[in-house]
Amino acid sequence: MSADPAAPGYAGPGRPVLEVTDLEVHYGLRRRRRRVLQGVSLSVARGETVGVIGETGSGKSTFARAVLGLVHASAGRIRIDGEDVTGYSHRQWRALRRRGVVQYVFQDPLRSLDPDLAIEESLIEPLLVQGVGRAEAVARARRYLARVHLDEDLLRRLPGELSGGQRQRVTVARVLVTEPALIILDEPVSGLDSANRVQVLQILKDLRDSGVALVFISHDLGSVAGVADRIAVLYEGEIVEVAAARTVINAPRHVYTRLLVGSAPTLRSAAADRAGRDALRARLRV
Amino acid sequence: MTPVPEGVPESAVLALRDVRIRDEVNDREIVHGVSFELTPGRVVGIVGESGSGKTLTCRAALGILPEHFVVSGGSIEITGHDIAGLTPARWVDLRGGTISAVFQDPASYLNPSIPVGRQIAEVSRVKKGLNRRAARHRALELLAAVRLRDPELVYGQFTFELSGGMLQRVLIAAAIAAGPKVLIADEATTALDVTVQAEILDLLADLRERTGLALVVVSHDLAVVAQVCDEVLVMRSGEVVEQGPTAQVLYQPRHEYTRLLIDEHEQYGLDRFLDAPAADAPEVDGSGDHLGAGEKELDRVR
Structure with missing residues (x-):
C-alpha cells in the first residue's frame, strides 16, 4: 500500500490526499440550470476516513462524481494527491483513473462487475491495463482477495455465483489491486445484510489504518458513524457541518x-x- | 375506531399460535412456528433478514400467501375468529375493515394514472358505502390525519408528483380508511431517508395512541423495531430465535443471532457514541450525566 513510508508514492503522514475547495456543480442548461453543490470544501488526509452524509437530493452522489471527474465542476478546485485536477480534460481524467490513484466503490456490486468475467479476470483487468505482467497481476489479485477475507476458490467463479456480500468484497478487492491513495465509496454497505455489513465495515477500518484515504458517502448515519473519523453533513447542496464523528453525533x-x-x-x-x-x-x- | 379503555383487559385483535407455513411445490416447511398475540394499541415487531419468513408470516395473517404456500399448522385468529376456511367474500370484508397493511414500495400499490386522493376515497366508497362527496371529504380528513401539509393539493396529485415519504403517507391513509384494528407495516420505512423514516414511525405511534390501532412492524433493522415495539420477535430461516418484551430482547439477548444484530449497532452504529464506555469517552464527566451536549440541546428543544 502507498501508506508504506518506503513506497515511492508516500508523501508523509497527514498530508491531504483530497482537497476540495469551494466546489460548485450545476446541472441543466440555461433556464433549467440549477445548482446542485455550492461552496463545498473538504479535505481528506492519508489514513483518514471522512463520512459524507446526506439524504436523497442532497448532492452527495454528485460530490462523488465531481471528485472522480464524472461531472464537470462549474467553480472551485479539486486536488488529488497533490495534483490540481480541476481543469482536466476527459483524456487527462481517464489517464488519472487508469493510474489507479483514485478508486471508487458504488452500492450495487452486480453492476460494477462484468457478469461474464470470472472474478480473477475482473480483479487483474485494471492491472493489465496499467501494463503489469499477468503473473504479477494474478499474485496481487490473490493477495487482495485474502485481504477482504475471501477464499481463492472464488477466483474461477462468475459474479452471479456469489452472494451480495461476497460480490461487494470482490469489488473492494478490485479497487485495492491498483493500491490507490484515495477511495470514494458511495453507499458501499446499503444493500448488504447485517453480517456482511459488519465485515465490509471492518475491512474499511483496516484500510484506513493502513494509510488509505477514504470518503464514505451514505444516507445512513449509523454505518458512517461506525467507521468515519470526521463527518461532513450535506444538506441541499451545502456542507452545513463538518466535525469529528463523535462531535457531530453528540453535539x-x-x-x-x-x-x-x-x-x-x-x-x-x-x-x-x-x-x-x-x-x-x-x-x-x- | 375507539380509544383504548383503561384498565379493561383487552382481547387479542390478532393472535398467531404456532403458525407453520409450507411451500407445497418443494414440499418444505418455510416458517416453523410463530406465535404472538396483539391487543389494541400494542405493537409487535418482527426482525429478520430477507428469507427469514417474516413477510410470509404477515401474508398468512392477511390471507394473501403466494401461490403454492399454505398454512400447514397452528392457527391464526383475527378478532377471535379463526381464519382457516374463510370464504373469499369474508376475506374481502376483513381486509381493510379489520386488518390492513402497508409495504415497502408504496408507488407500486397505487394506480399511476388516477389522482391519489380518489384512490383513497374509493376505499371509503367500497368499504363504508359513502357517496362520492362524503368519500372525498373523508379522504381529505385522512390525508390531514397522516400529516400531509396540504391535503387539498395532494388529493389531486399523481404518484409521480409525490416523494417516497408522501406516498407512504398516502398508502397509510388508504390502509386506515376503513378503520382497521390491526395495521401491518412490512418494511414500510426501509426505502425512506432517515428523517422521513422517523416521520412515518412517529405517525404510526401517533395513530396507535389516538385510535388504539394495533401494529405489526416488520423490519430488517432491530433499531427500527426497538423504537416502536412493545414486543419483539427475531426470526431467522423461518424460526423465531428470540421473543420477548423489547427491553429484554435488547438487554438480555439469549440467542447468538440477536447478539450479532445488537453488536452491529454497538460497534458500528450510532450506539457506539450514544452510550460509549467512560474510558472511550473523555467528554463524559463523573456526575453520572451520560447525555452528550447534543442530547441536552435536544432536551432543551423538547
Whole structure:
C-alpha cells in the first residue's frame, strides 16, 4: 500500500490526499440550470476516513462524481494527491483513473462487475491495463482477495455465483489491486445484510489504518458513524457541518444535523423524542 | 375506531399460535412456528433478514400467501375468529375493515394514472358505502390525519408528483380508511431517508395512541423495531430465535443471532457514541450525566 513510508508514492503522514475547495456543480442548461453543490470544501488526509452524509437530493452522489471527474465542476478546485485536477480534460481524467490513484466503490456490486468475467479476470483487468505482467497481476489479485477475507476458490467463479456480500468484497478487492491513495465509496454497505455489513465495515477500518484515504458517502448515519473519523453533513447542496464523528453525533450544531441525529434509530431509541423532532422539523421548514 | 379503555383487559385483535407455513411445490416447511398475540394499541415487531419468513408470516395473517404456500399448522385468529376456511367474500370484508397493511414500495400499490386522493376515497366508497362527496371529504380528513401539509393539493396529485415519504403517507391513509384494528407495516420505512423514516414511525405511534390501532412492524433493522415495539420477535430461516418484551430482547439477548444484530449497532452504529464506555469517552464527566451536549440541546428543544 502507498501508506508504506518506503513506497515511492508516500508523501508523509497527514498530508491531504483530497482537497476540495469551494466546489460548485450545476446541472441543466440555461433556464433549467440549477445548482446542485455550492461552496463545498473538504479535505481528506492519508489514513483518514471522512463520512459524507446526506439524504436523497442532497448532492452527495454528485460530490462523488465531481471528485472522480464524472461531472464537470462549474467553480472551485479539486486536488488529488497533490495534483490540481480541476481543469482536466476527459483524456487527462481517464489517464488519472487508469493510474489507479483514485478508486471508487458504488452500492450495487452486480453492476460494477462484468457478469461474464470470472472474478480473477475482473480483479487483474485494471492491472493489465496499467501494463503489469499477468503473473504479477494474478499474485496481487490473490493477495487482495485474502485481504477482504475471501477464499481463492472464488477466483474461477462468475459474479452471479456469489452472494451480495461476497460480490461487494470482490469489488473492494478490485479497487485495492491498483493500491490507490484515495477511495470514494458511495453507499458501499446499503444493500448488504447485517453480517456482511459488519465485515465490509471492518475491512474499511483496516484500510484506513493502513494509510488509505477514504470518503464514505451514505444516507445512513449509523454505518458512517461506525467507521468515519470526521463527518461532513450535506444538506441541499451545502456542507452545513463538518466535525469529528463523535462531535457531530453528540453535539450536532446545525438544525438539520440535529434532526438527522434525532431521527436515526438506535437501540436506545432515537436521541430526540417525537415532540423534539417535531420542533426541529418546524424550524427547518422556515 | 375507539380509544383504548383503561384498565379493561383487552382481547387479542390478532393472535398467531404456532403458525407453520409450507411451500407445497418443494414440499418444505418455510416458517416453523410463530406465535404472538396483539391487543389494541400494542405493537409487535418482527426482525429478520430477507428469507427469514417474516413477510410470509404477515401474508398468512392477511390471507394473501403466494401461490403454492399454505398454512400447514397452528392457527391464526383475527378478532377471535379463526381464519382457516374463510370464504373469499369474508376475506374481502376483513381486509381493510379489520386488518390492513402497508409495504415497502408504496408507488407500486397505487394506480399511476388516477389522482391519489380518489384512490383513497374509493376505499371509503367500497368499504363504508359513502357517496362520492362524503368519500372525498373523508379522504381529505385522512390525508390531514397522516400529516400531509396540504391535503387539498395532494388529493389531486399523481404518484409521480409525490416523494417516497408522501406516498407512504398516502398508502397509510388508504390502509386506515376503513378503520382497521390491526395495521401491518412490512418494511414500510426501509426505502425512506432517515428523517422521513422517523416521520412515518412517529405517525404510526401517533395513530396507535389516538385510535388504539394495533401494529405489526416488520423490519430488517432491530433499531427500527426497538423504537416502536412493545414486543419483539427475531426470526431467522423461518424460526423465531428470540421473543420477548423489547427491553429484554435488547438487554438480555439469549440467542447468538440477536447478539450479532445488537453488536452491529454497538460497534458500528450510532450506539457506539450514544452510550460509549467512560474510558472511550473523555467528554463524559463523573456526575453520572451520560447525555452528550447534543442530547441536552435536544432536551432543551423538547
